[in-house]
Amino acid sequence: MNIKLLMMSLSTLFVTTAFSANLHYTLVKKESQKAGSTLLVIGGIHGDEPGGYFAPMLLSKYYTIESGHVWIVPNLNFDSIAKNVRGTYGDMNRKFAKIESKDKDFEIVSDIKKLILSPSVDLTLNLHDGQGFYRQKTINKDFNPKAWGQATIIDQQQIPNAKFGNLGEIAKKVNKETNIELLEDVHEFNVKDTNTKKQDKAMQQSLTYFSITNNKPAFAIETSKNITNLSQKVFYQLKTIEEFMNLMNIKFSRSFELNQKNIDSLLADDGILEIPTTKIKLDLSTLKSSIAYFPMNKDKLVYSSNNPLVSVIQDKETYKIMNGNIFIARLKPEYSEFDNSLDTVKVVIDGKNTTAKIGSLITIKHDFMVEDIKGYRINLIGFSKSGVINESGIKVTHKDFIKTYAIDKNEQTFMVQFYKDKKFCGMVNIKFESGKK
Ligand SMILES: [Zn+2]
Incomplete structure (x- = not known):
């Protein structure tokens, strides 16, 4: 894993979601230097x-926009x-035709309506x-006019006098391109016109209908729930979004070739979770599903991730980390006050003196020793030596740790925590390169 690269994307795509009972969506604006149209992509209006x-999410993480603009809301109904x-x-x-101000979705629906109506937005996609x-x-029961999957949905054929107002024609053009690269023939995309104004009371309350009644082109892209493979659905969504960008003359590049195998490996990266108030950084892809003695502040939890779908949710006495609808881990907190006085620590790694930043991940070949810091106590979680309270100055190897205390699935990574009196001062994570030693 290239931690450095991920950290770089963290700084360019810094997503902060304050903990609350009601998670708000993230807006990622990809603005190129060259003038052009603006596409708004909205994901996750339905959580399942x-x-x-x-x-x-992949669009926000791995695409570069070279002309025009793409605004992305990957997690509307977070x-x-x-x-x-x-x-x-x-x-x-x-809830887009009418919503009560006491509705829990009120703030989100009101905010996204403003965004859709923003003069810059030329076209909206709802996924x-x-x-x-x-x-x-x-x-048959799966293939019929009542089905929704593998379709580009329009509310009507045209919005007169609007840029990109030929909805029917555009949807047809986009599908024609998407259908060139089908993973299976039955996955072909078709245009579904719900003829909302005359025929569809339910759809009159939808996001796309709100947009088009305000003279702003909008489409829904529906991949099929009957396709159970997530990477196949993501492939079709991205392919369709790309065809909309082509049609709008928005130039883009991406850091991977668009195929199912690559999407699979990108989806396997759950991202990095950062908790700035306690200077903690976790690699979610390798994280163990349950972690005890996790240092936390009693006050509001503030966190960020390079993956906008990551959320941390309080669940009784624990915290659940999610990547979208995928469970990552449960943290069992050890509450303590935080002391901010420590930024770096001295660690001897495989016999070499180094300085490590609090919050960093250090890779070890064989052994390490944390040097004593006057006034601070060092706790190697999973290591114990009878009679020793401060575990500085002790050379330790992988076999000195009790493996169940590791924070990763391979049981190679351990927390080294620093304390000043009872106050937590942050930690570094030590990863042994080979778990077998
Ligand atoms: Zn839906």
Whole structure:
């Protein structure tokens, strides 16, 4: 894992979500230096439709916009994503015609409406996973006009006098390109016109209809819930988004070739979680599913991640870390006050003197020793030597640790915590290169 690279993307894509009962969405603005149209991509209006939010997550992490602008909201209904339900407070996509101010979705719906109506936005995409495979004629229970999957959805054929107002024509053009590279023939995309104004009362309350009634083009992209492989759904979502960018003359590049295998490996990277108030950094991809003695502040938890789908949710006495609807780990907190006086520590790594930043991950070949710091106590979690309270100045190897205290799945990484009296001063994580030694 290239930690350095991930940290770089952390600084360019710093996403802060304060802990609250109601997680707010993230807006990632990709602004190029060259003038052009602006595309707004909205993911996760329905929390149990992962194709609709993992695709915009990859878009925000791995795409560069070279002309024009792309604004990305990967996690509109964030509370519902973390719970893997359609809508924690009811169906958010039925709240765009009317919403009560006491509705828990009120703030989010009001904010996203403002964003959609922002004069810069030329076109909005609302991403979903839908039932079955949309076809104009009924073939069977999965392939028929009532299905929603594998379709570009329009509310009507045209918005007169709007830039990109030929909705029907645009959807058809986009699908034609997407259909060139199908993983299976039955995955073909079709245009579904819900004819919302005349025929669809439910859709009159939707996000896209709100947009088009305000003369702003909007489409829904629906991959199929019947496709169970997440990377296939994400492939089709990204392919379709790219075709919309091409059509809008938005130039882009990405750091990978668009195919299912690459998407699989990008999705396997859960990201980095940072807790700045306690100077803690965790690699979520390798993190063990349960971690005890995790130092935390009693006050409000503030965290950030290079993955906008990461959330940390209090659950009784513990904290649950989620990547979208995927459970990553449960932290069992050890509450203490925080002392901010320590920035670096001296560590002898495999016989070599080094300075390590608090919060960093250090890789060790064979052994390490943390040098004594006057006035501070050092606690190697998982190591104990009878009669020793301050564990500085002791040379330790992998076999000196009790493996169940490791914080990674391979049981190679251990926490080294620093204390001043009873106050926690941060930690470094020590990773032994080979777990077998
Ligand atoms: Zn949906």
